[in-house]
Amino acid sequence: xxxxxxxxxxxxxxxxxxxxxxxxxxxxxxxxxxxxxxxxxxxxxxxxxxxxxxxxxxxx
Numbered sequence: 520x521x522x523x524x525x526x527x528x529x530x531x532x533x534x535x536x537x538x539x540x541x542x543x544x545x546x547x548x549x550x551x552x553x554x555x556x557x558x559x560x561x562x563x564x565x566x567x568x569x570x571x572x573x574x575x576x577x578x579x
Contacts, residue, residue: 526567529558530575 532555537566538544546554 520561520565522565522567522571525558525561525565526571527575529555529562529567530572530577532558533572534577 532551535544535551536555537549539546565576
């Protein structure tokens with residue numbers, strides 16, 4: 520598993536949730552929530568840090 524790809528997946532999931540909470544995006548679907556949980560589990564398994572994820576976050 521490539522840590523950079525995992526960090527990018529987690530960043531995308533975080534961006535969707537943040538957009539919803541900010542009122543600028545739709546509510547995440549059940550599948551998107553499941554994918555976010557999977558991305559978090561994957562990130563933990565390869566020691567991806569918050570700093571790694573921040574590199575891939577969009578400016579929302």
